[in-house]
Amino acid sequence: MNAYVGTPTSRVDGRAKVTGAAKYAGEFAADRLLHGFVVEATIPRGRIVRLDSSDALKVKGVVDVLTHTHRPPLADKDEAWKDEVAPEKGSPFRPLYDDRIRFNGQPIALVVAEDWETAKFAATRIRVEYEQEAFATDLESERGTAAKVDQPHKPRGDAAAALTRAAVRHEADYVIPSEHHNPMELYATTAVWEGNGGLTVYDKTQGVQNVQKFLCGVFRKKPEDIRVISPYVGGAFGSGLRPQHQVVLATLGALALKRSVRVVLTRQQMYSLGYRPMTIEHVALGAKPDGTLDAVTHEAIAVTSRFEDFSRNDTGWGEQLYKSPNSRLSHKLVHLDLATPCDMRAPGAATGVCALECAMDELAVALKLDPIELRLKCYSDRDQSGDLPYTSKQLRECYARGAEAFGWARRNPAPRSMRDGKDLVGWGMATGVWEALQMPVAVRIVLTSNGHAEVSCAASDIGTGTYTIVAQVAADALGLPIENISVRLADSTLPQAPVEGGSWMAASSAHAVLGAAEDIRQELARLAKAMPGSPLADVDAATVTLVDGMIASNGRNGPALSIADVMRHSKLERIEKEKLNQFAEDKSHARNTHSAVFAEVKVDEELGVIRVTRVVSAVAAGRILNTKTGRSQIMGGVVWGIGMALHEETVMDHRFGRIMNANIAEYHIPVNADIHDIDVIFVDEPDDRINKLGVKGLGEIGIVGVPAAIANAVYHATGKRIRRFPITLDKLLE
Amino acid sequence: MNNFQYSRASDVADAIRLLAADPNAKLIAGGTNLIDLMKENVERPSRLIDISRLPLRDIEETADGGLRIGALVPNSDLAYHPLIEQRYPLLASAILAGASAQLRNMASVGGNLMQRTRCAYFYDTTTPCNKRSPGTGCSALDGLNRNHAILGTSSSCIATNPSDMSVALAALGALVHIAGSAGERTLALTDFHRLPDDKPHADTNLGSGEIITAIELPPRGFARNYSYLKIRDRLSYAFALVSVAAALELEGNAIIEARLALGGVAHKPWRSLEAEAALRGQAATPDHFGRAADLLLQGATARSHNGFKIELARRAVVRTLMQATSATPQSQAHKKIA
Structure with missing residues (x-):
């Protein structure tokens, strides 16, 4: 396998x-x-x-x-x-x-x-x-009309009192503009x-x-x-x-x-579709003098349309990640004359964790603690919001491996202390977190006697690599070369699949393939054993495996028959199996992916021009099905995170209630010149509880934490804390 | 996009005749800006006169030792021409700071001079804009004006000229050769573009029925001490917040001659003879550069979002002059600012 x-x-x-x-x-x-x-x-x-x-x-x-x-x-x-x-x-x-x-x-x-x-x-x-x-389209002027949506979690302890008595406190608004997917x-x-x-x-x-x-x-x-x-x-x-x-x-x-x-x-009309909603993230953290957290409060105020309440989990990440006896969260919506927002890569986390991790950096500065040390002091091996163990959590290893690869130990903690010619050099870091979700998916496999298999499923491949991982898992499960696997996806007449999103499709489709392939294996084992004089007659069907085009026993060492022979003998042109895979419900454990992101920026001291010269992203996301497409996923997330930190903003003229940069010349995303070294590290994270393959999914985690790591690096370089994204040079010159 | 007629000019005289016959006609060469504007219904020409095949693609030396550049020379051909690279590297650098390789391959020298502002209101036909629809008002004055002009503005328009090439041409003292039904004439590049005053719909002083035939560079190329520095919101493929073309002639550390022009700050490339005069005879020091920057920026006024440009321009001028002095011009390939 x-x-x-x-x-x-x-x-x-x-x-x-x-x-x-x-x-x-x-x-x-x-x-x-x-x-x-x-x-x-x-x-x-x-x-x-x-x-x-x-x-x-x-x-x-x-x-x-x-x-x-x-x-x-x-x-x-x-x-x-x-x-x-x-x-x-x-x-x-x-x-x-x-x-x-x-x-x-x-x-x-x-x-x-x-x-x-x-x-x-x-x-x-x-x-x-x-x-x-x-009409009204301006979140900030309409902030007073914000209405609470269902609180993500019930409060823990008394956060207000804990904040009041905190030895060290940090409290601020972080403003993240609306962004379009493009x-x-x-x-x-x-x-x-x-x-x-x-x-x-x-x-x-x-x-x-x-x-x-x-x-x-x-x-x-x-x-x-x-x-x-x-x-x-x-x-x-x-x-x-x-x-x-x-x-x-x-x-x-x-x-x-x-x-x-x-x-x-x-392109212009695509700006009338959904978008990442502008959000004002109010974070207040209270700590004891030793750097342990006593209070986490996070309030998000986000845009939605007048006709639909769109909201995502912006505020729950801190209280899940970090040990703190007291926490309070709230999410509010401001209804405006705009289209309804929609999910955009790591919805809620990209924004909420950005604010949280900037705030953690500010708290570390106030506590005179190294930012990693602060996070380790608050580190929790249990999901703090549900008080649950994780199926696996190698975030500690992410910090260690990422810091080592980045050279974090050489960081001088004082802002404006590191230089390269006319540039101020800044090193910042942040934590990333996302959920490891999995959904019911059905797959049909048709194995033909020529040793080819067609695997089909209604799931989409939105560029993430679903075709490839489905083929990989099928090839391994059926014991065939990958060239002999053809994959059909994204036709509504094919076996059931949910939308592709939330990072759930890799684990979900892979296990659906395993389920259908198992039925094929059982069928082949039955047929093989039933053949007259079968060398497998006395072998336990449960132990035969499909490998190298053979129905094999005892690994490859025992008796075996070729799949083609068995099918020919059984007068079968094809074996077709369709199976819906449902993951057993298990509320006893939390399932998350994590990352530690390290960024280096160089900021021209006089002109404010920012370059992100290095990013190291150390990711713990269970077993990586494909290290090549997986690495691409994370790199793409990092690039997007750089855009979120420095470039992206849907600009509106609220007098007209119109988007004024509805094109990709004026809506800036990073170009090649903005991207330098990106180092992706996959931290080993064996997980035999979450699912058979130990797969968690990588779609979202790559972006989470990146904007905060860059913002924190900009602070370290310049001594200026920019809390309104994107961080453009005018904000540094102010 | 509107329907339009298409004609191909057989020679310059034919282009002028066709232009004169239809006041709503437009010339098209590379089309890199005009086609965009037509797609957005900002430009609605009744006729396009294609001049792309006219014989205006030569770069030749003039009798006085300068260069004459045909109006249809593609931007990239100009930037990589050996005579430009050797004698006018400031111009090559400015061209390469702009747009993308694909656009530079298409865009002509004359078309570059004719490109229109990137003001978002100019592009959005549902909003008031005096440049697009005279008399409707300027949405940028009290609207989104972070990218807008700080010099030479008027109460009817605060748009900027987006060209990089023109900024270098202004600093180099280039001339624009123009042909029309009344004959030929020549304008200084700095007189070619105009300030908005109360007629912002006119970007240039090109008369109706006139066509740019060539750009002429004077002999002095400042090939040793020059730099073009463009400051923008991402490191490539963005218009300048502020750009500076600086050229010096030095004897030791003494300034014999200085040229200085700003982009991204006005309705035209911004040059001040006073600022340049103040540098002449002075030592090439940051203090003197700062004083020249102050003179160049005299009268700068900000609107709600573009105040940062004044200080940014001042600092960028000093930096660019320092780069020019040390003969370490800004690389357009490597974005680190030396």
């Missing part, structure tokens, strides 16, 4: 991706394909008084303009619009449903034409009159009209079955009428968890016109 698992196997879909053979949602062809272009609202709140499509309809090549008054029926109950990721509370946005404008950039019409350019041109010919209403691939849907009322919908999504169920509800279709396929996704990072506008609009167009319709959003 280890020819492939745990090795740096190259992506099995790599060649298809780099040669262009891999097709994305906007690339599927269809006969007489029409193209839709989305018209968006230009006010943040109000209603459409008049929407005049007459000039657009006169443009040659325009087939129709769909609006709230001119469209096929849409479901009128919220239940139909609630996909599996929708917030519990609220009423999901419905494109082209009525005359209400709920946020700037809301789709209000779909121009459908014979080609995309015509549709785009005709969209400029649509005249809209609005009745604008008073995946490279644009959101796109090609809805193919199948003639009998049925549709095949190629969609950019993190969950085809979620979209399929959603479309059936919204358009009142039978499950067999709509099939959703999303073989490749050019990044999504959470923005594709919920069905997005374009899939509703393309489907609406196809149903209205009984023709295939493709809708591709522009």
